[in-house]
Amino acid sequence: MFQINDNYQKLPGSYLFSTIGKKVNAYQQANPDKNIIRLGIGDVTQPIAPAIIEAMHKAVDEMGHAETFHGYAPDLGYEFLRKAIVENDYKARGCEVEADEVFVSDGAKSDSANIQEIFAQNNRIAVCDPVYPVYVDSNVMAGRTGTYDKNTETWSDVIYMPCTAENNFVPEFPKETPDMIYLCLPNNPTGTTLTKDQLQEWVDYANRVGAVIIYDAAYEAYISEDNVAHSIYECKGARNCAIELRSFSKNAGFTGVRLGFTVVPKDLKCGDVSLNAMWARRHGTKFNGAPYIVQRAGEAVYSEAGKAQLKEQVAYYMKNAKTIKDGLKDAGYTVFGGVNAPYIWLKTPDQMTSWEFFDYLLEKANVVGTPGSGFGPSGEGYFRLTAFGNYENTVQALERIKAL
Amino acid sequence: MFQINDNYQKLPGSYLFSTIGKKVNAYQQANPDKNIIRLGIGDVTQPIAPAIIEAMHKAVDEMGHAETFHGYAPDLGYEFLRKAIVENDYKARGCEVEADEVFVSDGAKSDSANIQEIFAQNNRIAVCDPVYPVYVDSNVMAGRTGTYDKNTETWSDVIYMPCTAENNFVPEFPKETPDMIYLCLPNNPTGTTLTKDQLQEWVDYANRVGAVIIYDAAYEAYISEDNVAHSIYECKGARNCAIELRSFSKNAGFTGVRLGFTVVPKDLKCGDVSLNAMWARRHGTKFNGAPYIVQRAGEAVYSEAGKAQLKEQVAYYMKNAKTIKDGLKDAGYTVFGGVNAPYIWLKTPDQMTSWEFFDYLLEKANVVGTPGSGFGPSGEGYFRLTAFGNYENTVQALERIKAL
Numbered sequence: 001m002f003q004i005n006d007n008y009q010k011l012p013g014s015y016l017f018s019t020i021g022k023k024v025n026a027y028q029q030a031n032p033d034k035n036i037i038r039l040g041i042g043d044v045t046q047p048i049a050p051a052i053i054e055a056m057h058k059a060v061d062e063m064g065h066a067e068t069f070h071g072y073a074p075d076l077g078y079e080f081l082r083k084a085i086v087e088n089d090y091k092a093r094g095c096e097v098e099a100d101e102v103f104v105s106d107g108a109k110s111d112s113a114n115i116q117e118i119f120a121q122n123n124r125i126a127v128c129d130p131v132y133p134v135y136v137d138s139n140v141m142a143g144r145t146g147t148y149d150k151n152t153e154t155w156s157d158v159i160y161m162p163c164t165a166e167n168n169f170v171p172e173f174p175k176e177t178p179d180m181i182y183l184c185l186p187n188n189p190t191g192t193t194l195t196k197d198q199l200q201e202w203v204d205y206a207n208r209v210g211a212v213i214i215y216d217a218a219y220e221a222y223i224s225e226d227n228v229a230h231s232i233y234e235c236k237g238a239r240n241c242a243i244e245l246r247s248f249s250k251n252a253g254f255t256g257v258r259l260g261f262t263v264v265p266k267d268l269k270c271g272d273v274s275l276n277a278m279w280a281r282r283h284g285t286k287f288n289g290a291p292y293i294v295q296r297a298g299e300a301v302y303s304e305a306g307k308a309q310l311k312e313q314v315a316y317y318m319k320n321a322k323t324i325k326d327g328l329k330d331a332g333y334t335v336f337g338g339v340n341a342p343y344i345w346l347k348t349p350d351q352m353t354s355w356e357f358f359d360y361l362l363e364k365a366n367v368v369g370t371p372g373s374g375f376g377p378s379g380e381g382y383f384r385l386t387a388f389g390n391y392e393n394t395v396q397a398l399e400r401i402k403a404l
Numbered sequence: 405m406f407q408i409n410d411n412y413q414k415l416p417g418s419y420l421f422s423t424i425g426k427k428v429n430a431y432q433q434a435n436p437d438k439n440i441i442r443l444g445i446g447d448v449t450q451p452i453a454p455a456i457i458e459a460m461h462k463a464v465d466e467m468g469h470a471e472t473f474h475g476y477a478p479d480l481g482y483e484f485l486r487k488a489i490v491e492n493d494y495k496a497r498g499c500e501v502e503a504d505e506v507f508v509s510d511g512a513k514s515d516s517a518n519i520q521e522i523f524a525q526n527n528r529i530a531v532c533d534p535v536y537p538v539y540v541d542s543n544v545m546a547g548r549t550g551t552y553d554k555n556t557e558t559w560s561d562v563i564y565m566p567c568t569a570e571n572n573f574v575p576e577f578p579k580e581t582p583d584m585i586y587l588c589l590p591n592n593p594t595g596t597t598l599t600k601d602q603l604q605e606w607v608d609y610a611n612r613v614g615a616v617i618i619y620d621a622a623y624e625a626y627i628s629e630d631n632v633a634h635s636i637y638e639c640k641g642a643r644n645c646a647i648e649l650r651s652f653s654k655n656a657g658f659t660g661v662r663l664g665f666t667v668v669p670k671d672l673k674c675g676d677v678s679l680n681a682m683w684a685r686r687h688g689t690k691f692n693g694a695p696y697i698v699q700r701a702g703e704a705v706y707s708e709a710g711k712a713q714l715k716e717q718v719a720y721y722m723k724n725a726k727t728i729k730d731g732l733k734d735a736g737y738t739v740f741g742g743v744n745a746p747y748i749w750l751k752t753p754d755q756m757t758s759w760e761f762f763d764y765l766l767e768k769a770n771v772v773g774t775p776g777s778g779f780g781p782s783g784e785g786y787f788r789l790t791a792f793g794n795y796e797n798t799v800q801a802l803e804r805i806k807a808l
Contacts, residue, residue, distance in 0.1 A: 001614030002583035003524035004674045008682050015688065043475035053468040056697070057461060063661065064457040066794070071447035071659040106510050106662075106692070113690035117545065120407035137689045141521065179406035210405030255475040256696040257467065258510075270408045278412050284419065285541045286517035288510070291698055292660040293460070390470070 007143045012150075016133060016374035017041055023358070024368055037397040039324075039385045040368040042188065042343070044253045046316060046390075048297075049309035052252065055300035059293040073289030075280065077104025077261065081295045084302040085261060089246065095233035101265050101276060103283050104298070106290050108218050108247035108260040113138035114286070115214055115243060115262065118278045119180060126159035126178030128171050130189050130375030130382070132216070135182040153377050162378040163190060165347065169336065170198060177209045183232075184216040186223060189375045189384045190345040191321075191337015196229040203232065206241040212268070212275075213242040218260075221251030221314050222321075223340045239265040243275070250342065252301045252310055259290055259298045317342050320394040321387035327398030328385075342387040345372070357383050365400040411547045416554070420537060420778035421445055427762070428772055441801040443728075443789045444772040446592065446747070448657045450720060450794075452701075453713035456656065459704035463697040477693030479684065481508025481665065485699045488706040489665060493650065499637035505669050505680060507687050508694050508702070512622050512651035512664035517542035518690070519618055519647060519666065522682045523584060530563035530582035532575050534593055534779030534786070536620070539586045557781050566782040567594060569751065573740065574602060581613045587636075588620040590627060593779045593788045594749040595725075595741015600633040607636065610645040616672070616679075617646040622664075625655030625718050626725075627744045643669040647679070654746065656705045656714055663694055663702045721746050724798040725791035731802030732789075746791040749776070761787050769804040 020040055028036055048056075062068035076082065082099040090097035105111050113134050116125075121144055127135050136158060139145050146157030154160060159178050161171035169192035171183075183202065186193040194202070206213045215232040223230055232242045244263040248254035264276045290298075300306045321338040328335045334347040348357040354371030361367050361383075372382030387394070424444055432440055452460075466472035480486065486503040494501035509515050517538050520529075525548055531539050540562060543549050550561030558564060563582050565575035573596035575587075587606065590597040598606070610617045619636040627634055636646045648667040652658035668680045694702075704710045725742040732739045738751040752761040758775030765771050765787075776786030791798070 002527050002616045002674065004677055004679070004682065005522050005524055008522065008685060009677065011685065041476070045470065045473070045475070047470045047473040048467045050468065053464055056464045056467075060457055060460045060464060063452045063460075064454065066449065066451045069449070069451040069657075069660075071449070071657075072445070073660055109692040110690060118409050118412065120409055123406050134689060141686065141689065212406045253473075253475075256473075256477055256693075258692065258695045270406065273408055273413065275408070278408060281412060281415065282545070285538060285545065286514060288513040288662065289660075291662045291695060293697065294695055 005141065007141050010148055011137060011140055012148060016370070020358075020368065020370065024362065027362055034366045036362075036366045036368060037389065037393045038368045039389050039394070039397055040370045042250075042386050042388060043255050044250065044388045046253055046313050048253055048257065049306060049313060051303055051305035051309055052297050052300040055296045056293055059296035063292065070292040073292060073295065075284045075289065076100065076102065077290065078292070078295045081298050084299050088302045090231065090233065093230055093234060095231050096239065097233055097263055097265070101263050103262045103264065103279060104290050104295060105260045105262060105283075105287065106258045107249065108216065108245045109134060111245050111260055111262045112214070112216055114282070115245070116142055116144065116180070118275060118282055119212075123179035124157065124159060124176065125180045125182065126161055126174055127182045128163045128184070128187070129160040129377060130163065130372055130379030131182070132184055132188050133375070135214070160376070160378070163187070163192070164378050165334070165336065170194060173205055178211050180214060181206060181211050182214045182216070184218070186219040186228075186341035187337075188219065188341070189343055189370065189372065189379065191341040191343030192345070193223070193228050193340045195227045196234060197227070199229050199232065200235045203235040203238045203241060207237050211241065215242050215244045217244055218247035219250055219341050220246070221310070222318060222342050224318070225340055228340055233263070233265075239267040241268065243268065248298055248301060251314065253313065254297070257294055257297055259294050316391065317387045320389060320391055323391070323394050323398055324385050324387060327402055331402045331404070338387070344385045344387070346383050346385065348381050348383055351381075354380055354383055361401070364404055365397070367397045367400060409545065411545050414552055415541060415544055416552060420774070424762075424772065424774065428766065431766055438770045440766075440770045440772060441793065441797045442772045443793050443798070443801055444774045446790050446792060447659050448654065448792045450657055450717050452657055452661065453710060453717060455707055455709035455713055456701050456704045459700045460697055463700035467696065474696040477696060477699065479688040479693065480504065480506065481694065482696070482699045485702050488703050492706045494635065494637065497634055497638060499635050500643065501637055501667055501669070505667050507666045507668065507683060508699060509664045509666060509687075509691065510662045510694050511653065512620065512649045513538060515649050515664055515666045516618070516620055518686070519649070520546055520548065520584070522679060522686055523616070527583035528561065528563060528580065529584045529586065530565055530578055531586045532567045532588070532591070533564040533781060534567065534776055534783030535586070536588055536592050537779065539618070564780070564782070567591070567596070568782050569738070569740065574598060577609055582615050584618060585610060585615050586618045586620070588622070590623040590632070590745035591741075592623065592745075593747055593774065593776065593783065595745040595747030596749065597627070597632050597744045599631045600638060601631070603633050603636065604639045607639040607642045607645060611641050615645065619646050619648045621648055622651035623654055623745050624650070625714070626722060626746050628722070629744055632744055637667070637669075643671040645672065647672065652702055652705060655718065657717065658701070661698055661701055663698050720795065721791045724793060724795055727795070727798050727802055728789050728791060731806055735806045735808070742791070748789045748791070750787050750789065752785050752787055755785075758784055758787055765805070768808055769801070771801045771804060
């Protein structure tokens with residue numbers, strides 16, 4: 001009789017965003033006249049930029065003719081895209097990354113969930129708290145997290161690094177030594193980040209203790225301050241300890257187009273074994289390439305026209321971020337993030353729990369956000385608003401909040 | 405110090421198609437004047453059908469405007485696609501499959517590699533021999549296959565079911581009881597298949613011993629005989645024991661477009677645990693949906709125009725299959741497959757090994773095929789040619805082979 005992977009049974013029941021969805025739907029059904037503004041989930045709202053649309057039309061046409069048809073893509077991704085990535089995201093910033101260290105994928109969510117597969121099951125993972133749920137859940141499924149404590153909402157074998165206002169959202173080196181450290185910078189959900197010097201300390205720490213850093217840089221396009229690294233490979237020694245995950249979802253609005261990539265440097269080794277070769281094997285066996293049309297769309301992100309259009313798109317969202325941040329401050333809230341990231345993290349007022357504030361905001365202002373506690377116990381008492389709405393809605397949402 | 409998943413170190417060195425690629429490149433470089441015809445890898449050559457191209461252009465346009473832009477897709481896939489799948493692939497054939505049992509993905513290769521993740525590590529897998537390498541390799545990576553014997557080219561914990569001319573390519577129930585049975589029908593690489601009655605016996609067997617069947621139906625569009633099932637759910641009891649994988653790569657030429665789906669019936673359970681719910685959780689955590697544009701392309705596969713155009717495309721490839729099969733017969737070869745599948749499986753002449761015949765065909769006829777032994781030890785002495793080339797090349801290749 002076949003048996004199942006019983007690690008799945010350990011996963012706590014419902015997923016944050018489905019709980020939110022259910023609550024919002026119930027409220028809307030009970031109050032059909034209310035105009036709810038959603039600043040919850042991190043999905044974008046602006047359309048794909050014209051230069052990218054043009055590239056996709058061209059690629060679609062190519063697929064319609066035998067002479068220009070494209071079948072199976074190269075395992076790592078097309079060279080035209082990997083070269084554009086290397087030139088623009090790395091060489092232009094002085095980072096040493098080669099095209100055969102770039103693995104094109106269907107998105108950073110898949111990569112961030114899959115990357116743990118090439119590591120041993122008894123590795124100890126460390127995550128920031130609060131944290132993007134996929135890092136932990138994918139490790140739960142792999143049996144790497146021990147047992148779940150419902151009261152503390154933590155796993156026995158996961159090292160949590162609290163990031164709160166008390167430590168300025170800068171994680172401290174944990175007491176127990178981790179093997180794999182997940183860092184998402186600029187951070188989802190807090191919208192805060194580290195300076196390059198602070199990141200360098202983490203790279204040095206990882207090299208010192210023999211840990212690998214899984215570095216999720218999905219929000220790097222939103223960095224506005226000079227002393228913040230866009231890539232971990234701006235730090236010395238990162239090629240020996242870090243894997244970097246990148247997304248096209250937030251810089252180019254590809255949440256529904258699906259494209260990302262992962263950099264695994266050839267210098268990253270466990271003994272003699274190259275993690276680059278392992279990921280290549282994983283990629284070649286359990287994945288079959290991102291669509292040709294989508295890879296051409298990715299290439300257009302790096303064209304002159306694409307870059308100019310996306311700069312405007314990022315500026316549009318960052319104007320929303322400023323609107324939210326300034327509006328909340330005016331209303332007396334304590335707020336974080338929103339300078340190098342499209343997320344604003346606020347302290348709930350009057351000692352409300354995150355979910356109490358969720359209900360309050362939904363019912364009194366008809367605005368949907370995300371309860372901080374949904375991202376981990378240290379998120380309790382915090383709340384996330386995203387800058388990915390449209391500007392008019394964002395302004396209106398803040399007017400409602402200010403009027404409370 | 406972090407450790408790696410050392411199952412990866414057990415994988416034998418080089419991948420079949422990269423070895424072939426290297427040999428072909430070396431030959432071409434040494435003989436730049438030779439016109440090599442490739443009937444090796446299972447990639448298609450015909451362009452995407454007009455109805456699908458039109459649907460993709462329309463979807464690209466939608467992505468370019470805020471009112472019709474699509475961000476994150478629903479976890480299972482868009483309802484428009486899941487409904488089209490259910491109506492056309494299942495209800496039309498009298499199979500009971502509901503839309504919430506269909507999980508849209510980026511392709512059957514990913515699904516066939518990922519599906520093992522929801523099963524326990526100590527499950528025993530059974531595969532046909534020869535076999536599509538991904539089934540075994542993904543289980544190697546998960547630590548489910550024991551140790552590799554270089555001499556026999558087999559894994560200690562894998563149950564092999566030889567499929568050769570001796571048993572008419574019909575696998576026999578294995579002596580040891582498996583927990584997970586991989587069946588690819590119509591078969592890659594042999595191009596043969598089972599009758600519906602023979603498949604029913606496998607379903608009954610699986611239900612009797614408590615095994616799950618992972619049923620890869622990527623080639624169902626090529627079935628031409630009435631007594632062959634297009635879906636395993638045509639068999640009684642399959643909803644209790646079978647997961648079905650489907651691809652758009654071969655019926656619609658999506659090898660570079662990337663789309664597939666997996667059916668996990670709600671009746672498939674391990675004790676109280678629904679595998680449908682487990683796969684939903686896996687899909688929601690480690691994947692983020694197929695591109696909107698690609699899902700619209702998939703929908704167009706089921707439009708009236710799409711169906712008519714793809715019927716022609718399949719007929720085009722099957723004409724190639726007939727050309728290959730008849731040509732080989734004329735030349736005195738013993739051939740199998742090619743009736744319900746786009747693959748022809750031939751017995752190598754003069755007791756040649758599969759690789760000897762590969763070299764012979766490359767050097768004497770400048771035709772590339774795939775050595776049967778690359779798919780498993782029972783493939784030794786066989787050789788695969790695919791019908792996915794263009795017609796003119798296929799005719800020419802056969803003329804060369806006949807002239808040998």
